Amino acid sequence: MRKYYIGIDVGGTSMKMGLMSESGEVLAEAEHLTQKEDGPDGVIARMVEDAKQLADGAGISWNQIGGVGVGLPGFLDIPNGVVKYLTNLGWRNVPIKEKLEQAWQVPVSIDNDANVAALGEAWQGAGKGVDDLVCITLGTGVGGGVIAEGHLLHGMNGFAGEVGHIQVDREGVRCNCGQIGCLETVASATALVRMAREAIDQGRETVLTAESLSAREIFSACAKGDPVASEIVAKAIDALARTLAVLSLVLNPSRFIIGGGVAKAGDVLLNPLREAYEKEAQDNVKQGVEIVLAKLGNRAGFIGAAGLLARGRK
Amino acid sequence: MRKYYIGIDVGGTSMKMGLMSESGEVLAEAEHLTQKEDGPDGVIARMVEDAKQLADGAGISWNQIGGVGVGLPGFLDIPNGVVKYLTNLGWRNVPIKEKLEQAWQVPVSIDNDANVAALGEAWQGAGKGVDDLVCITLGTGVGGGVIAEGHLLHGMNGFAGEVGHIQVDREGVRCNCGQIGCLETVASATALVRMAREAIDQGRETVLTAESLSAREIFSACAKGDPVASEIVAKAIDALARTLAVLSLVLNPSRFIIGGGVAKAGDVLLNPLREAYEKEAQDNVKQGVEIVLAKLGNRAGFIGAAGLLARGRK
CATH class of the missing domain: 3.30.420.40 (ATPase, nucleotide binding domain)
Structure with missing residues (x-):
């Protein structure tokens, strides 16, 4: 056996x-x-x-x-x-x-x-028992995977779920992939740190310091009301919410699972993301949708x- | 039997x-x-x-x-x-x-x-033999359906493939669905006619007349180089191309099938759409992708x- x-x-x-x-x-x-x-x-x-x-x-x-x-x-x-x-x-x-x-x-x-x-995550983590879900990993980059009606989607060449390269800002910065304004350029840990460094270089007032920049520091400063950190987090959340809104129209999943280093921020990320999604997503497709944290880590x-x-x- | x-x-x-x-x-x-x-x-x-x-x-x-x-x-x-x-x-x-x-x-x-x-279309039309495709119908509204690895996708409540309500213009006009700037507000037959009417009302120079406005007239004027018609068609194509680029990242289909009344324009629509898609879509996901007309009509x-x-x- x-x-x-x-x-x-x-x-x-x-x-x-x-x-x-x-x-x-x-x-x-x-x-x-x-x-x-x-x-x-x-x-x-x-x-x-x-x-x-x-x-x-x-x-x-x-x-x-x-x-x-x-x-x-x-x-x-x-x-x-x-x-x-x-x-x-x-x-x-x-x-x-x-x-x-x-x-x-x-x-x-x-x-x-x-x-x-x-x-x-679908099999044993935050998506257990759910047939339609999208898992988004916010780390150095932004990765994704789609389970539709219980199946892992691949598409023609295995690139299905490449949500990190959905364009969220036509006037944004260039991504490693060559495109402009991908989700990854706004919502990855790398992007959060880049935006914080830019704000510091511009001499903006913030508790953040160039020496100890990380997604964690930025979320912690955001939770304390730091204006620069709050602005950066808001930008990431806006881009994420619009991406989830698009994914809802294409796939109509019942659950979004957010993982990766950035997701360690927990409710500081998730609560405003849920609110923004509620505003951005179309009425039909958002009903009953849950946005949750990944459970299995690495x-x-x-x-x-x-x-x-x-x-x-x- | x-x-x-x-x-x-x-x-x-x-x-x-x-x-x-x-x-x-x-x-x-x-x-x-x-x-x-x-x-x-x-x-x-x-x-x-x-x-x-x-x-x-x-x-x-x-x-x-x-x-x-x-x-x-x-x-x-x-x-x-x-x-x-x-x-x-x-x-x-x-x-x-x-x-x-x-x-x-x-x-x-x-x-x-x-x-x-x-x-x-997937079974007997323009998608015969193709396992991963998206079918987009440009008619009074814009509808869609997704076949992924041979399966028709539904999502949680059957709304998978609702591509007509993907937001393409945050500063656009309001859609019937309540959202702002959906693909449908730019690329449906209704939208083309609306945009033409607006241009005529603004007194812009065009061969189009308020009496005989249709997607067909607009494409025909575009083919003859009418500036208003060309601008409207370009706007629709830009929005469509960006939508196909997003769909390629989410689903990585090998074929897009374009149907509905607007698709009767044929190559006047398809050729510039292919060009615009080539520019908008990410390198990995666009390789080998075909954009074709639906075959089965109604x-x-x-x-x-x-x-x-x-x-x-x-």
Whole structure:
């Protein structure tokens, strides 16, 4: 009986992995350095060993493993299980599914990091039991994943859910992606810090100082009424609310899940976001919509990766 | 062997219906006045008879019918098959699925008009063989439907694909839906005519005249280089292109299908729309995307309605 699944979330710095039961319980987890300097074959070889040790350490023999899911940060050919390009790791054209299946002799599925995080939250986190949701991660960048009628959406090339690059300001600043005024240029942690630095450079009065700028400091200053911090947070919330309004019209989800470092602000972010969404969203599509915080933190990735197989790619 | 399906597209004025083979061939079709003054029971009773006659006339006995799909213009509880509110017909809380199944003794599915039109194009029209597409109908209003990985998306309350109410101009005019600057206020036939009328009222020089304003006239004047018409068409195309750019990020479809009266303009609309989309859309998500005209005209509705069952609600 193959009843256990392993999920692996590969990042530029570390690989998080978890052994999970079919019903979504985490039985064991581990974190290893990615050591990207070893190149794809070296990293994959360690991945193979680390996953076996994870199962072994939990007293699960490898023939009880039903499959392994892998979340990867970059461009993938998901159906064929091929890494096209991973920016952080410098991998190009790596048939990772084939390599891993050969080594492990179990089915392997891959998907991008934002998608597995969304699937993790949908399966075992803040979206448990919800069929239609959008998960938005506000971190260094802004990522997203869409679950529609229980299915993780990919679109033609796996880019469905790329909500961070929705344009929110035609007169805004240029994004890393080349476009102008993406959501990411206003609502990521990086964007909040950039806007605060600009205000400080302009000599505006604020408790914020150039030395200790972070999303956390900005939200904390906002909660205390600092005008610069409040203005920055308001701008991010306005852009987020308009994006959720658009997503409601396209997908009509019942829940938005907000995660990532910026979401650690909690109610200081969520309460005004709910208010702004209420104003921006169209009457029909906003009824019954909940905006909630993600629950799984940085475990969402490996949990969702395991879910790629454990949920039977529903 | 139940191998035939009937699709019915209920409008405020007429009901179009078709008898279809499992593989999507239209074997017979008919159009009847809706006669909404008879109320739901009257209209439903005639629908029951008309569908039976359609099968009969084509030499198909009723026990060869595998099911009937019905497209309806309004607010529906789709899973339960209940009409909540049809604006045009004035129906409220009509358990139409139950009534029709009782009368016909075959499975009945309902869905809204924009969704069945999208499904029709996906199944037998301009989206045949394509798994990820968005269908946008530019008519009196702007409607839409989304097929993602072969599935018609509904979202929580069936409003997925309501792309006509995506905000494209925060300083725009008020839409019927109550919001400001929806796509519908710029790119519907109604909007084109409104903008032309405003220009004429302002005394601007144009070949357009208040007496014969239509989307068709406006596109024809645009093709001849009329500055007012060109400006109006450019505005509509800009808003449409930005909307397609957003949809590409959310859904990453491989094809956009443009239908409705405004799409009759053909290449005068499509060519500049493709160019504008190329500029507006993000590099990753626009690769390989096609923007094409709908193929089925006003038969898309009944074809898609039949498809609700014939495609096995894939």
